[in-house]
Amino acid sequence: DIQMTQSPSSVSASVGDRVTITCRASQGIGSWLAWYQQKPGRAPKLLIYTASNLLRGVPSRFSGSGSGTDFTLTINSLQPEDFATYYCQQATSFPLTFGGGTKVYIK
């Protein structure tokens, strides 16, 4: 199975900050990586697919980059609605696997 390792597990930030979350795969996955946002008690929402493609309707302050084993989710100018938990997910082979999550707290 492909292991997905996210870091940090949590980060505190202020409105307007830039936040960067990294995700590392245990083996190369090309660009087959997705990022999700989840708020308490809600289903996850897809933000980015195939590493860097922003889902329609997702604010442009979210961006994704990377390929192979190392990936990054960047949130520019953090907004109050962005405080949530973020997960990466590899989409290259079964079993599909998620990272452990990164919780973005209000500083």
Next chain:
Amino acid sequence: EVQLVESGGGLVQPGGSLRLSCAASGVTLSRKDMHWVRQATGKGLEWVSAIGTAGDTYYAGSVKGRFTISRESANNSLYLQMNSLTSEDTAVYYCARAGLSSDSFDIWGQGTMVTVSS
């Protein structure tokens, strides 16, 4: 409006069975791969199972041989038959559609809670 609605969760004893359903509106389930993903309380996301457009099925190792995914086009629904349940299966179960060019989940249901306890 595109919507997935899960049902069928509840309290079941260890060793018992449960069948989850996922009803779709505004989208035809048979045209895309469909998945089940679960999340134990306070934990991360865990992929459970998938069914492709050709009916091919895939399972996580932790549920293989116990869970069965299926789809019924006539009522545009997805199912997950869960047998031999253990406390490790306690979680919120989400159905999700892989609607893009990759196995990423662009539409999710609201989830249904499964609790395995005596």
